[in-house]
Amino acid sequence: MAVADLNVDVAVSARTAKQLYADLLSERQQFILDVRNEDDFERWGIEGRKSLEVLNIPYFNFIEEEDDSVAQVPTDADVLVVCAKEGSSQFVAAILQERGIEAAYLQDGIVSWGNLYDARDVVDAGYGRIVQVARPARGDLSFVVISDGEAAIVDPLRHIEHYLDVVSEAGASVTHIFDTHAHADHISGGPALNEETGAPYYMHPYDAIHPLDMLPGTIDYNYLSDGQTFTVGQFEVKVIWFPGHTLGQVNYLFTAPSGESFLFSGDGVFLNSFGRPDLGGKGEAWTPILYQSLYERLPQHLNEDTLILPAHFSTLDEGDENGVFTAAWGEVKAQNRSLQPRSLEEFSEYVLGNLPTFPKEYVEIKRVNAGLLQPDEEKASELELGKNICALADA
Amino acid sequence: MEQTTIAFDEILDVQGLKCPMPLVKSRRAVGNIDVGNVLKVVATDRGSVADFQGWAKTAKNMELLEQEEVQENGTTLYVHYLRRTK
Numbered sequence: 001m002a003v004a005d006l007n008v009d010v011a012v013s014a015r016t017a018k019q020l021y022a023d024l025l026s027e028r029q030q031f032i033l034d035v036r037n038e039d040d041f042e043r044w045g046i047e048g049r050k051s052l053e054v055l056n057i058p059y060f061n062f063i064e065e066e067d068d069s070v071a072q073v074p075t076d077a078d079v080l081v082v083c084a085k086e087g088s089s090q091f092v093a094a095i096l097q098e099r100g101i102e103a104a105y106l107q108d109g110i111v112s113w114g115n116l117y118d119a120r121d122v123v124d125a126g127y128g129r130i131v132q133v134a135r136p137a138r139g140d141l142s143f144v145v146i147s148d149g150e151a152a153i154v155d156p157l158r159h160i161e162h163y164l165d166v167v168s169e170a171g172a173s174v175t176h177i178f179d180t181h182a183h184a185d186h187i188s189g190g191p192a193l194n195e196e197t198g199a200p201y202y203m204h205p206y207d208a209i210h211p212l213d214m215l216p217g218t219i220d221y222n223y224l225s226d227g228q229t230f231t232v233g234q235f236e237v238k239v240i241w242f243p244g245h246t247l248g249q250v251n252y253l254f255t256a257p258s259g260e261s262f263l264f265s266g267d268g269v270f271l272n273s274f275g276r277p278d279l280g281g282k283g284e285a286w287t288p289i290l291y292q293s294l295y296e297r298l299p300q301h302l303n304e305d306t307l308i309l310p311a312h313f314s315t316l317d318e319g320d321e322n323g324v325f326t327a328a329w330g331e332v333k334a335q336n337r338s339l340q341p342r343s344l345e346e347f348s349e350y351v352l353g354n355l356p357t358f359p360k361e362y363v364e365i366k367r368v369n370a371g372l373l374q375p376d377e378e379k380a381s382e383l384e385l386g387k388n389i390c391a392l393a394d395a
Numbered sequence: 396m397e398q399t400t401i402a403f404d405e406i407l408d409v410q411g412l413k414c415p416m417p418l419v420k421s422r423r424a425v426g427n428i429d430v431g432n433v434l435k436v437v438a439t440d441r442g443s444v445a446d447f448q449g450w451a452k453t454a455k456n457m458e459l460l461e462q463e464e465v466q467e468n469g470t471t472l473y474v475h476y477l478r479r480t481k
Binding site for chain 2: 037038039040058059060061063064065083084085087088091
């Protein structure tokens, strides 16, 4: 769309989702003006660190009441205008520029933010690398572990090209695809990666059954069992069964020759919370199982220095300045209020009293991940709209 | 959205136009019809459905009478009926 169509002659600059992410991490971007309609804005939006201010004024308010709308925008902020696709944000940014307010727009709209993937190293050592692949808009984290030309992918998300890029740039090949569990908030890239690379796709058999439909999944996968071991290059890998969020959730403990250990905790332990036990529809029954996993099953395998690498973050502030979301087990135990010592009774009360809403899409996403439903691209993006709600509300 | 038979006075074709143009043009067109008359807007932008509803809440001289979704030659059309009130 040419801005000239709108009788506005001001040049406005575009910012990409990638630039936006860097600006959110560094807190350079302080103010976002979201001009989508109120319903869309309420469904989901851009979240940054705590200092970020986000204001919703629909673009049609600028058309209907230009003066009033402009007056609500701070004049001293560097404004990034965001809309669904791009056109309306360009239009509003031009109005603001004309009024002397510094404004740019998000190129390709909020959709491009939703689809942004960000890959960065957590570990780069002689024995191998651990690359975190994040989808920041959703708070989703996944990983590629590379050692001696072998690559294991942990909890891959739907857009598998990002993993294949990391692996091929490293000159490695995919040897293991590890899902920690059947995800409810996003479509797993595991089966597609299995098809693309031929590498085996691993998950626990309990998660191949849809817990609400009580129907067996149809996906092709390799069974995992508690205590099973693998090697990925120089890493020793141990499977730790961690039921509670799902019945078949596992954690993967990677140990390097140096003795350093890394736990891919999936939706078990998060840095500031842990995975909710009710997405299978049986929160009360699964809460004691989760309790055992958190307080008894898992800790015996970890030491204070084990690095925890979860599948989600709740806010950008959980990460460091580079957007790496990890912490040592000792640190997590000290900082994560949800993990403080509790009796089973206290724990149940705490968990069941802090369950957030149950997004209705999650039932369908689990169907997709069990192979019971094949969505087209449009349906898939619709199911994955917005940020995950896999943690307890109080975190 | 059921297909309705709302009487209209003018028609505005904004097929192929993307946000914000359907709304920008509709607002201009509403200003150019007589008070009490109805403008039928034919759009292909799916986002126009929610946006016209939002606009109707703040608009000073227009009410949204009806919206419908029509299939025509394999294209989905989003049709909005707007009445000028002032």
